[in-house]
Amino acid sequence: MENNKELRNWLAAMKLSHPLVIAGPCSAETEEQVLKIAHQLKKTDTTVLRAGIWKPRTRPGNFEGVGALGLKWLQKAKQETGLMITTEVANANHVDLALKHDVDILWIGARTTVSPFIVQEIADAVKGTDKIVLVKNPVNPDLALWLGAVERFYAAGITKLGVIHRGFSTYEKTRYRNNPEWQIPIDLQNEFPDLPLILDPSHIAGRRDIIFDLCQTALDLNYDGLMIETHHDPDNAWSDAAQQITPKALEQMTVDLKIRKQEGDAVEFKNKLNTLRTQIDVLDHQLLDSLGKRMKIADDIGLLKKKNNVAILQTKRWNEILGRMILEGEENKLSEEFILRIFKAIHQESINHQKKVIND
Ligand code: PEP
Ligand code: MN
Numbered sequence: 001m002e003n004n005k006e007l008r009n010w011l012a013a014m015k016l017s018h019p020l021v022i023a024g025p026c027s028a029e030t031e032e033q034v035l036k037i038a039h040q041l042k043k044t045d046t047t048v049l050r051a052g053i054w055k056p057r058t059r060p061g062n063f064e065g066v067g068a069l070g071l072k073w074l075q076k077a078k079q080e081t082g083l084m085i086t087t088e089v090a091n092a093n094h095v096d097l098a099l100k101h102d103v104d105i106l107w108i109g110a111r112t113t114v115s116p117f118i119v120q121e122i123a124d125a126v127k128g129t130d131k132i133v134l135v136k137n138p139v140n141p142d143l144a145l146w147l148g149a150v151e152r153f154y155a156a157g158i159t160k161l162g163v164i165h166r167g168f169s170t171y172e173k174t175r176y177r178n179n180p181e182w183q184i185p186i187d188l189q190n191e192f193p194d195l196p197l198i199l200d201p202s203h204i205a206g207r208r209d210i211i212f213d214l215c216q217t218a219l220d221l222n223y224d225g226l227m228i229e230t231h232h233d234p235d236n237a238w239s240d241a242a243q244q245i246t247p248k249a250l251e252q253m254t255v256d257l258k259i260r261k262q263e264g265d266a267v268e269f270k271n272k273l274n275t276l277r278t279q280i281d282v283l284d285h286q287l288l289d290s291l292g293k294r295m296k297i298a299d300d301i302g303l304l305k306k307k308n309n310v311a312i313l314q315t316k317r318w319n320e321i322l323g324r325m326i327l328e329g330e331e332n333k334l335s336e337e338f339i340l341r342i343f344k345a346i347h348q349e350s351i352n353h354q355k356k357v358i359n360d
Contacts, residue, residue: 005194006159007132011224016047018259020198020225022086022105023250024050026240027063028070036232038077040247045254048105049074049083050227054094055239056111063238071101078102086134091118095125105132108149110166110203113138119149123156132160134198141168141181143188150195162196163188164227165218167204177206177243180214182282186221202229202243211245212253219259220278222271228253291346298350302357312354318347 011020023041028034028051038049051074055065074085086105089095090112098106106126112118113136126133133153138145146163153161165185167178185197201214215226231237234244245253305312322343329339 004154004159004161004192007162007196008194008224010132010160011196014047018045018254019219019223020048020196021046021250021254022048022050022198022225022227023230023247024048025052025231025237026202026229026244027052027055027238028066028073029238031073031076033232034070034073034077035080037230037247038081038083040232041230041250042081042083044247044251046230046247046250047084048086049077049081050086050107050229052239053087054090056088056090056109058111068097071097071103074103075101078104088112089122092121092125095122099126099129099131103131105134107134107164108136110136110139112136113146113149114140116145116148116152119152123152123158126153126158127156129158130160131158132162133158134162134164136164136166136200137168137184139169139178141179141184143184146184146188147192162198162224164198164200165204165223166200175210176204178204180204180217182217182221182279183286185223186279186282189221196224198225198227199223200227202227202240205243207242208234208245208249211243212256215253215257217278217282219257220274222275291349294346295349295353298353299357302354305354306358312351312358321347 014020021044023044023046025033025037034051041049051070053065053067053070053074055063057064071087074087077083078085084104085102086107087098087103088109089098089106090109095106106122108119108122112122135146135149135153138149150161150163163185165180167176168181168184170179188195189197199215199218201211201218204214205211211228215228218226228250229240229244230247230250231241231244232246234246235241237244302312304310322340325343326336326339329336
C-alpha cells in the first residue's frame, strides 16, 4: 500500500476548506426521513450522506434495516441534493445492489472487518470498479486485522481507500460505548501516512454529549474526516437514538471545531507539533488511567492485609519490583535514576492508600 495516495489526491482535488464530513442517520427508516435529513444536511458542511440499509445488530430483534428498498431513497436524495452517498456493505450481494444504485462510497462495518473471508468476498465483488472504500476498524483492538482488510481491497485493485476509526469494544463498562484507544490509529497514521483517516465519534461515544470533544481530538491528530450520525429527530431514531445529533447541531459543531489549515511551512510545523502534542496527551491520559487502576488494586491489597493482620510494608516484595522495573526500564531506554524516582513515588502513594484503607 506504499503508494496508495489516490483517496488523498481525490480529497485534495475536492478543495474542501475543512476535513471531509460524512453525515446522516444510523439507519434509513423511511423515504421521507432520508430526504428530510439529506436536505437539512445540504445546508451544512456535509459532502457525503450516510445511511445504514442493512444493519448488523449484535443481538437479533433490534431494527435490522429496511434492506435494498432504502437504496432507492438514497439515490433519490443524491439526485435531489447533489450529496454523494454511502452505505455499509456486508456481503457480495450488498455490493451488487449498492453498485446498481449509484452508491459512491462503500463502507465496511466493524463486525465485517473482523472476518477475512467476508472481507475477501466483498473485495472480489468491488474489483474492477473505481469506488471509494472505507474500512472501519474491527470491533477488537487489532491493528493487523484492520490493515489486513485494507490490503485485501488494495490487492483487488481498489486504490481509493481510507479507514474509519469507530472505537473498540471492551467488556468493562467505560464512559465510551467503544473505547477510542487513540494509540491504534496513531500507530496506523505513523505507518501509513497516506491512508486517509476518518473519525466516527458517534459509535465511540454512544451518546451525544461527548461527540464534540472526540471530533476536536481527531482534528488535533490531523484526521482527514468525520462520519457523524445525524437525524432530524434523534430521540425517535429507530437505531442508535442516544448518539445521533440534528443537522443543526452538526452545523454548529463544524463552526465551533478548531480546524487546522494544512498549507505553508510555518503552519505545517505547527500542525506537526500539535499532532505530536496530542499524541503525548493521549499517552499521559493512559498513564494516569493505569496509575488510578494500580491504586485501586493497592486498596484491595490493603483490605486483604487488614483482614489478615499483615503489615503494610513488605520490603522483600518491594525490592523485587524495583529490580524488575530497573531492568525493564533499561529495555525502554529509561535511566535507573528515573525508574527509582518514579517507582518510589508510586510506592509511597500505594502506601498512603493502604494506610487509609487499614485505618478506616
Ligand atoms: C454504523 O455505522 O451504523 C455501524 C453499524 O457502525 P459499526 O460497524 O462501526 O458498528
Ligand atoms: Mn449506528
